[in-house]
Amino acid sequence: MVPLIKEILAAPPDRREVLVRGWVRTRRDMKNLVFVEIHDGSCFNGLQCACDGIPVPPGLTTGASVEIRGTLVPSPAQGQAVEIAAASITLIGEAPGEEKNGIPPYPLQKKRHTLEFLRETPHLRGRTNTIGAVTRVRGRLAFAVHRFFQDRGYHYLHTPVITGSDAEGAGAMFRVTTLDPAAPARPQGPAAKPDYREDFFGRESFLTVSGQLEAEAYAMALSRVYTFGPTFRAENSNTARHLAEFWMIEPETAFFHLADNMDLAEDFLKYCLKTILEECPGDLDFFDQRYQKGLTGGLRAAAEAAFTRLTYTEAMGELEKAAAARPGRFEFAPAWGRDLQSEHETFLTEELVRGPVIVTDYPKEIKAFYMKLNGDGKTVRAMDVLVPRLGEIIGGSEREENLAALEHRMAELGMDPDRYGWYLDLRRYGTAPHAGFGLGFERLVQYVTGMANIRDVIPYPRAAGRLY
Amino acid sequence: MVPLIKEILAAPPDRREVLVRGWVRTRRDMKNLVFVEIHDGSCFNGLQCACDGIPVPPGLTTGASVEIRGTLVPSPAQGQAVEIAAASITLIGEAPGEEKNGIPPYPLQKKRHTLEFLRETPHLRGRTNTIGAVTRVRGRLAFAVHRFFQDRGYHYLHTPVITGSDAEGAGAMFRVTTLDPAAPARPQGPAAKPDYREDFFGRESFLTVSGQLEAEAYAMALSRVYTFGPTFRAENSNTARHLAEFWMIEPETAFFHLADNMDLAEDFLKYCLKTILEECPGDLDFFDQRYQKGLTGGLRAAAEAAFTRLTYTEAMGELEKAAAARPGRFEFAPAWGRDLQSEHETFLTEELVRGPVIVTDYPKEIKAFYMKLNGDGKTVRAMDVLVPRLGEIIGGSEREENLAALEHRMAELGMDPDRYGWYLDLRRYGTAPHAGFGLGFERLVQYVTGMANIRDVIPYPRAAGRLY
Numbered sequence: 031m032v033p034l035i036k037e038i039l040a041a042p043p044d045r046r047e048v049l050v051r052g053w054v055r056t057r058r059d060m061k062n063l064v065f066v067e068i069h070d071g072s073c074f075n076g077l078q079c080a081c082d083g084i085p086v087p088p089g090l091t092t093g094a095s096v097e098i099r100g101t102l103v104p105s106p107a108q109g110q111a112v113e114i115a116a117a118s119i120t121l122i123g124e125a126p127g128e129e130k131n132g133i134p135p136y137p138l139q140k141k142r143h144t145l146e147f148l149r150e151t152p153h154l155r156g157r158t159n160t161i162g163a164v165t166r167v168r169g170r171l172a173f174a175v176h177r178f179f180q181d182r183g184y185h186y187l188h189t190p191v192i193t194g195s196d197a198e199g200a201g202a203m204f205r206v207t208t209l210d211p212a213a214p215a216r217p218q219g220p221a222a223k224p225d226y227r228e229d230f231f232g233r234e235s236f237l238t239v240s241g242q243l244e245a246e247a248y249a250m251a252l253s254r255v256y257t258f259g260p261t262f263r264a265e266n267s268n269t270a271r272h273l274a275e276f277w278m279i280e281p282e283t284a285f286f287h288l289a290d291n292m293d294l295a296e297d298f299l300k301y302c303l304k305t306i307l308e309e310c311p312g313d314l315d316f317f318d319q320r321y322q323k324g325l326t327g328g329l330r331a332a333a334e335a336a337f338t339r340l341t342y343t344e345a346m347g348e349l350e351k352a353a354a355a356r357p358g359r360f361e362f363a364p365a366w367g368r369d370l371q372s373e374h375e376t377f378l379t380e381e382l383v384r385g386p387v388i389v390t391d392y393p394k395e396i397k398a399f400y401m402k403l404n405g406d407g408k409t410v411r412a413m414d415v416l417v418p419r420l421g422e423i424i425g426g427s428e429r430e431e432n433l434a435a436l437e438h439r440m441a442e443l444g445m446d447p448d449r450y451g452w453y454l455d456l457r458r459y460g461t462a463p464h465a466g467f468g469l470g471f472e473r474l475v476q477y478v479t480g481m482a483n484i485r486d487v488i489p490y491p492r493a494a495g496r497l498y
Numbered sequence: 499m500v501p502l503i504k505e506i507l508a509a510p511p512d513r514r515e516v517l518v519r520g521w522v523r524t525r526r527d528m529k530n531l532v533f534v535e536i537h538d539g540s541c542f543n544g545l546q547c548a549c550d551g552i553p554v555p556p557g558l559t560t561g562a563s564v565e566i567r568g569t570l571v572p573s574p575a576q577g578q579a580v581e582i583a584a585a586s587i588t589l590i591g592e593a594p595g596e597e598k599n600g601i602p603p604y605p606l607q608k609k610r611h612t613l614e615f616l617r618e619t620p621h622l623r624g625r626t627n628t629i630g631a632v633t634r635v636r637g638r639l640a641f642a643v644h645r646f647f648q649d650r651g652y653h654y655l656h657t658p659v660i661t662g663s664d665a666e667g668a669g670a671m672f673r674v675t676t677l678d679p680a681a682p683a684r685p686q687g688p689a690a691k692p693d694y695r696e697d698f699f700g701r702e703s704f705l706t707v708s709g710q711l712e713a714e715a716y717a718m719a720l721s722r723v724y725t726f727g728p729t730f731r732a733e734n735s736n737t738a739r740h741l742a743e744f745w746m747i748e749p750e751t752a753f754f755h756l757a758d759n760m761d762l763a764e765d766f767l768k769y770c771l772k773t774i775l776e777e778c779p780g781d782l783d784f785f786d787q788r789y790q791k792g793l794t795g796g797l798r799a800a801a802e803a804a805f806t807r808l809t810y811t812e813a814m815g816e817l818e819k820a821a822a823a824r825p826g827r828f829e830f831a832p833a834w835g836r837d838l839q840s841e842h843e844t845f846l847t848e849e850l851v852r853g854p855v856i857v858t859d860y861p862k863e864i865k866a867f868y869m870k871l872n873g874d875g876k877t878v879r880a881m882d883v884l885v886p887r888l889g890e891i892i893g894g895s896e897r898e899e900n901l902a903a904l905e906h907r908m909a910e911l912g913m914d915p916d917r918y919g920w921y922l923d924l925r926r927y928g929t930a931p932h933a934g935f936g937l938g939f940e941r942l943v944q945y946v947t948g949m950a951n952i953r954d955v956i957p958y959p960r961a962a963g964r965l966y
Contacts, residue, residue, distance in 0.1 A: 168656075187637070460563040
């Protein structure tokens with residue numbers, strides 16, 4: 031394979047012959063000399079090619095694809111060690127800056143584009159500095175996720191995307207169907223429900239909102255598992271914080287208690303940060319300069335210091351103290367029993383602690399049915415990891431592994447135990463303490479890149495009314 | 499974390515103290531001595547624990563979860579170097595072999611179960627030898643896929659699961675909707691089509707059948723990308739070869755021609771095989787003995803020899819020769835212009851070549867619109883990799899990167915160019931030769947494990963009428 035630009039940039043300027051293929055980022059015409067910067071997506075920086083006394087095709091403009099042969103020489107320019115003294119240039123595909131043969135001009139000229147404009151051009155936006163950098167960081171982060179868990183004996187598990195379970199209130203769901211929407215099988219007149227026995231799976235089916243329960247089944251078989259797959263919410267919230275389709279990572283570990291789970295989450299997050307600090311410095315510098323001043327320093331600090339751990343009760347105490355000290359500082363008054371609001375998370379991470387915080391032991395009423403009840407009968411062994419800028423990035427818990435306790439909690443909540451027979455089986459046969467957590471991958475990419483809008487950290491964002 | 503059994507089994511029997519947690523695989527009561535085999539899913543083998551003169555709870559039976567403390571000693575038993583001389587045993591969760599407190603007996607007793615029975619018990623089947631081994635191999639294979647591409651400068655890309663494209667005949671699709679199926683928005687009487695402007699995305703939406711076209715967009719930005727995500731087919735085929743939901747790997751490379759693509763596919767497949775031969779020997783031995791005699795030798799041979807490359811025309815010539823030599827040997831007569839049938843693939847891989855075969859340059863009529871036309875005007879630069887036992891495991895091609903040629907082919911096929919405007923843009927602006935392929939991940943897992951039914955190589959198989 032032809033060498034990548036990141037490989038060429040790391041090589042000594044030893045006048046070796048090189049062949050480069052990529053796209054023109056910029057072209058500068060001087061007297062007798064043309065400088066062309068080529069990028070190929072392998073790293074943030076492009077490679078400068080000096081074309082001295084050789085013909086440079088006029089069609090060689092921003093966005094055009096080219097092949098350049100030349101020799102690798104020391105660069106006189108600042109900030110780069112090497113450049114190419116071009117011997118020949120071949121234009122492969124033009125990207126005309128003006129209408130040509132009825133084709134409109136290339137939409138991504140050198141000038142800056144708004145992120146909103148780029149969202150409407152998802153098939154080209156990977157060519158920009160910003161989305162290119164996001165894509166590289168996202169890809170390396172995903173690999174770091176796999177490496178972290180695989181190195182620790184975790185088995186990667188593909189939990190199902192299509193599910194018959196309705197997720198017990200975890201969020202609005204998309205229906206998956208092959209029924210004819212104009213004439214769904216309808217046994218008793220237009221007002222009756224469609225007959226889902228006629229649907230593809232013979233019953234109602236949906237897109238999953240979480241693989242946790244299935245991951246628990248495999249943790250009770252193979253001890254350590256993790257998922258990394260797409261999950262869905264059909265919520266009609268058109269915000270910079272929500273997607274209808276996003277990727278989630280959910281490790282689940284047998285014989286784990288809450289403290290083990292916190293250690294794992296902290297190690298995991300730090301590993302991800304360290305990986306990107308080490309592997310993508312050029313991309314991080316760009317985000318730091320362009321989108322989030324101080325980004326790199328903040329990530330480095332988070333990767334190194336111990337995460338502060340507070341119980342929910344302690345956190346609420348701090349919030350109440352802060353609210354009393356300055357009335358009106360919070361829009362939502364903090365009070366034991368209420369959920370933490372974004373402004374409360376901001377206070378904890380950016381004022382009180384100035385770094386990541388793990389909040390544990392929440393009131394059972396504001397957490398899911400499967401979380402293990404504490405001895406106090408009021409709180410559950412939940413844990414949320416909060417980070418500066420973003421708030422909650424990880425949510426997890428120890429699971430209720432005791433059959434009677436789980437059945438009791440489900441009855442309190444009016445849940446039908448027959449619909450959870452298989453889940454209760456995990457407590458009937460060889461049950462064991464276990465714990466896990468979920469991390470929304472796009473939120474991790476946002477945290478690492480500083481990108482404010484979640485739609486800019488996934489290649490093809492899906493949200494209400496948007497399906498480019 | 500407590501050590502995994504695979505770590506303990508690799509340690510010297512130096513009488514160190516160890517703590518093991520896992521599930522009872524077998525229990526053998528001798529006079530004054532009880533042998534308990536514990537497994538934790540970390541490897542195929544369990545760990546033998548000799549309980550000499552210590553109390554062993556009666557509830558400690560197959561499937562129960564336990565914690566054992568003891569010392570690591572040399573094992574007198576054959577086939578294992580170490581065992582544990584147990585000092586104490588704690589029963590954590592029972593799995594009673596008989597009905598107890600109204601709970602039916604543990605369904606997975608020591609006796610063998612049919613794979614069909616296990617498919618109906620997906621939440622417990624990960625605890626069996628077979629599905630445990632499949633899960634380990636599947637997880638390591640997935641990691642090998644990532645490692646292979648990441649080490650070669652490929653960016654991991656999450657292409658969208660929900661799509662507005664109808665995939666141009668690649669297969670029947672699932673609809674994704676939030677419309678009320680009993681009363682979908684219907685502007686002009688019950689016979690009219692529902693009004694998809696009222697649906698979640700403001701238009702019709704489906705589950706993707708491939709991420710290739712989107713991957714092409716990113717290959718034209720970042721040179722080397724790969725996808726690894728779920729894809730869907732709503733085909734009502736209830737066979738051992740098809741799933742409604744399966745995972746696919748699709749690399750796409752800029753500046754690549756067909757021969758480069760073949761080299762990549764061959765290197766990739768060999769890398770996957772070598773990884774599993776090296777990392778999962780215990781699981782492979784089990785599959786070799788129990789499901790597919792000669793499995794390991796066949797994989798090793800495939801990992802080492804060069805794949806034979808034949809054009810479609812050459813392959814068809816060989817098939818016609820074989821058909822003429824023994825009339826009636828094929829159910830489907832081979833003839834230029836027809837697709838290869840399973841029996842033809844079997845002949846090529848198991849008789850003619852006795853190993854993997856790459857068939858290239860198929861008639862354009864039997865391949866997709868985006869494949870690059872050869873100079874003969876009749877064939878396209880397609881490539882299928884066929885392997886013994888399974889047949890086609892990889893399908894790919896060089897893509898038509900020439901705008902006029904692609905538009906011409908789409909017009910021949912009656913395709914609406916407006917619906918592919920973004921895809922044509924990739925040929926309008928900075929176009930470049932590129933190529934890629936797709937590999938169905940479950941077929942790779944089948945190839946490596948020898949499992950005959952595709953439903954046994956994915957944790958929760960989805961097929962028509964089946965949604966456990």
